[in-house]
Amino acid sequence: MSGEPDTGERISEAEHAVMTALWDRAPLTASEVAEAVEDREWSLATVKTLLSRLVAKQAVTTEPQGKRFLYSPALAREAYLGGESRRMVDRLFGGSAAGLFAHLAESEALSAADLDQIEALLKEIRKEDSGK
Numbered sequence: 001m002s003g004e005p006d007t008g009e010r011i012s013e014a015e016h017a018v019m020t021a022l023w024d025r026a027p028l029t030a031s032e033v034a035e036a037v038e039d040r041e042w043s044l045a046t047v048k049t050l051l052s053r054l055v056a057k058q059a060v061t062t063e064p065q066g067k068r069f070l071y072s073p074a075l076a077r078e079a080y081l082g083g084e085s086r087r088m089v090d091r092l093f094g095g096s097a098a099g100l101f102a103h104l105a106e107s108e109a110l111s112a113a114d115l116d117q118i119e120a121l122l123k124e125i126r127k128e129d130s131g132k
Helices: 013-025 030-036 044-056 077-093 097-106 112-130
Strands: 060-065 068-073
Touching: 013 030, 013 044, 013 060, 013 068, 013 077, 030 044, 030 068, 044 060, 044 068, 077 097
Parallel strands: none
Antiparallel strands: 060 068
16 A cells, blocks of 8 residues: 555545545445445445545555445555644644644643653653664
């Protein structure tokens, strides 16, 4: 699986819902994707349109199975999340991840458990960096 779609086109919120269904349990038919996103109340035609867009963006691959297609992600979830996170930090915080954390702390969006997890992650990152 590649890191980003080759076209460089962004994935919309609706397309992201389809990608999540595929990341969770691919390969799926269009009908199975529609069932997985049924809380959105989209028609099968809408789901097929979203799948077609994702195929055009090279974020999803297709494999024929009789008269239907099986869809699978060509874009790894981790790579997508990394790219979207970086774009958000760049766009909203001038590229400063510290700015993001400061904002979250100031707006009281971080719980004590969140802070404990962040602290543990920082310790692990520092340990890895010192071992290089």
